[in-house]
Amino acid sequence: MPIIELTCISCPLGCPLKVETDETGNVKGVTGNTCKRGEEYGKKEVSAPVRTVTSTVRLTGGAAPVVSVRTKTDIPKEKIFACMAEIRKASAAAPVHIGDVILDNIADTGVALVATANVEKRA
Amino acid sequence: MKYDVIVIGGGPAGLAAALAAKENGAQEILILEREKELGGILNQCIHNGFGLHTFKEELTGPEYAARFIDRVKEENIPYLLSTTVIDLARQENGVTVTAVSRENGLMTLEGSAAVLAMGCRERPRGALNIPGTRPAGIFSAGTAQRLVNLEGYLPGREVVILGSGDIGLIMARRMTLEGAKVKCVAEIMPYSGGLKRNIVQCLNDYGIPLKLSHTVVDIRGKERVEGVTIAQVDEHNKPIPGTEEDYSCDTLLLSVGLIPENELSRGIGVELSPVTNGPKVNESLGTNIPGVFACGNVLHVHDLVDYVSEEAAEAGKNAARYAAGSGTQEGVEIPVETGGAVRYTVPSRICPDRMEEELVVRFRVGKNMRNAWVCVYAGEKELLRRKRPVMAPGEMEQVKLKKEDLKDALSLRVCTEE
Numbered sequence: 001m002p003i004i005e006l007t008c009i010s011c012p013l014g015c016p017l018k019v020e021t022d023e024t025g026n027v028k029g030v031t032g033n034t035c036k037r038g039e040e041y042g043k044k045e046v047s048a049p050v051r052t053v054t055s056t057v058r059l060t061g062g063a064a065p066v067v068s069v070r071t072k073t074d075i076p077k078e079k080i081f082a083c084m085a086e087i088r089k090a091s092a093a094a095p096v097h098i099g100d101v102i103l104d105n106i107a108d109t110g111v112a113l114v115a116t117a118n119v120e121k122r123a
Numbered sequence: 124m125k126y127d128v129i130v131i132g133g134g135p136a137g138l139a140a141a142l143a144a145k146e147n148g149a150q151e152i153l154i155l156e157r158e159k160e161l162g163g164i165l166n167q168c169i170h171n172g173f174g175l176h177t178f179k180e181e182l183t184g185p186e187y188a189a190r191f192i193d194r195v196k197e198e199n200i201p202y203l204l205s206t207t208v209i210d211l212a213r214q215e216n217g218v219t220v221t222a223v224s225r226e227n228g229l230m231t232l233e234g235s236a237a238v239l240a241m242g243c244r245e246r247p248r249g250a251l252n253i254p255g256t257r258p259a260g261i262f263s264a265g266t267a268q269r270l271v272n273l274e275g276y277l278p279g280r281e282v283v284i285l286g287s288g289d290i291g292l293i294m295a296r297r298m299t300l301e302g303a304k305v306k307c308v309a310e311i312m313p314y315s316g317g318l319k320r321n322i323v324q325c326l327n328d329y330g331i332p333l334k335l336s337h338t339v340v341d342i343r344g345k346e347r348v349e350g351v352t353i354a355q356v357d358e359h360n361k362p363i364p365g366t367e368e369d370y371s372c373d374t375l376l377l378s379v380g381l382i383p384e385n386e387l388s389r390g391i392g393v394e395l396s397p398v399t400n401g402p403k404v405n406e407s408l409g410t411n412i413p414g415v416f417a418c419g420n421v422l423h424v425h426d427l428v429d430y431v432s433e434e435a436a437e438a439g440k441n442a443a444r445y446a447a448g449s450g451t452q453e454g455v456e457i458p459v460e461t462g463g464a465v466r467y468t469v470p471s472r473i474c475p476d477r478m479e480e481e482l483v484v485r486f487r488v489g490k491n492m493r494n495a496w497v498c499v500y501a502g503e504k505e506l507l508r509r510k511r512p513v514m515a516p517g518e519m520e521q522v523k524l525k526k527e528d529l530k531d532a533l534s535l536r537v538c539t540e541e
Contacts, residue, residue, distance in 0.1 A: 014319030
């Protein structure tokens with residue numbers, strides 16, 4: 001059975017994972033993980049890998065020129081650069097607070113882009 | 124007026140220390156912060172991965188900081204921003220802190236206790252002896268991070284990164300996402316100084332090569348960096364002739380280590396460790412100067428902010444107790460010796476009478492290890508033996524000691540055995 005070796009990125013421990021799959025690519029088991037998140041990461045990483053994208057968008061009228069943002073949840077890994085293309089074009093107006101939605105449904109992922117910092121209006 | 128606890132630094136360590144001081148009865152607390160906002164380095168660490176331990180969810184740096192800042196505001200703990208502490212001195216019953224700001228001018232503040240939470244700074248190019256010209260386009264990774272994430276500038280288009288510390292790895296990904304081409308990360312050591320997860324999600328995800336046992340041997344360009352030469356090094360870190368490779372680039376980022384920022388500590392006479400460059404502390408995170416405590420990256424460089432918060436809360440609590448005169452200063456401290464690959468421990472001395480029921484001792488190892496044992500001995504007696512599948516210099520380790528085990532101990536030794 002093919003065994004895929006991975007380093008878990010769910011937390012900074014970085015557990016070494018072994019993911020066993022059958023001939024058709026279905027996951028049979030994950031070993032080496034020390035928590036549930038590791039098992040989920042192993043399963044997803046060999047079938048449909050996902051990542052959280054973090055970046056900044058331009059801010060108008062704010063105390064800072066940019067505000068940091070994240071995709072609210074993980075998105076498919078292959079959509080990272082499509083997300084970045086939209087993030088680069090986006091802008092927001094101050095004030096912005098943590099959790100404010102900057103873009104809905106970024107790159108057709110069904111996931112929102114949200115602010116991760118508080119920036120007030122320029123004094 | 125005399126403060127109970129003055130906290131120097133409003134980053135993750137200072138915030139957690141101030142909150143813990145308040146929880147433990149300190150009335151008059153003041154946080155002094157050099158920047159114009161609280162939060163410290165977390166404000167520019169916009170990537171996710173913070174807080175899994177503390178909040179059981181994955182936050183970005185600014186989100187993690189905001190949780191603590193909100194609590195500091197709820198608790199009405201006063202803080203001064205854009206305020207630089209320029210001197211720390213002993214006085215009869217505590218410390219005198221001299222600080223300056225544009226708004227308040229020169230201030231002399233008195234405190235019963237002080238918490239050092241100044242953080243660390245990056246090792247600069249000048250400390251590296253890289254030959255070559257002195258063009259623009261050479262930045263520390265943290266400076267580039269600040270430019271991109273806080274000021275909205277991309278400092279270069281074609282990038283080589285020297286050093287594989289976490290900030291360098293994070294910036295390899297960040298610059299790539301912003302459209303720059305990161306050609307490689309060169310690391311002089313045979314292993315990375317960063318977390319494994321960052322190798323995976325910052326380099327492997329984007330096909331950025333990590334060249335271990337390689338370093339920059341030449342920088343070209345007059346006004347702006349035009350290229351660098353990278354060569355393989357031997358076991359003595361000497362470049363091997365014939366292995367040179369030229370990379371064209373307009374930017375060189377340096378991620379070559381962090382140094383605790385201890386000018387103030389030195390000024391007041393705090394004893395520093397030559398290994399960590401941070402204060403030597405006891406089980407209460409107290410330095411050799413009574414009433415002066417230390418935590419966070421000024422004490423020793425951490426890889427996880429969660430552990431900074433945990434450590435800082437201990438320092439804040441003990442500072443509050445000291446200020447109230449309730450923490451006993453009695454008892455004999457025994458030194459914590461190191462052995463095997465253990466480079467240092469924090470704390471480096473423990474008073475069994477003063478310690479709580481359980482004490483976390485943090486340390487780093489000096490090399491990559493597989494299936495090694497972490498052992499703790501009190502004299503000849505083995506107190507703890509734990510197998511670790513993987514240990515690396517880039518990842519902090521910890522052991523928990525029990526008060527009852529240390530009751531009659533005269534010496535203590537934390538070591539690895541292979």
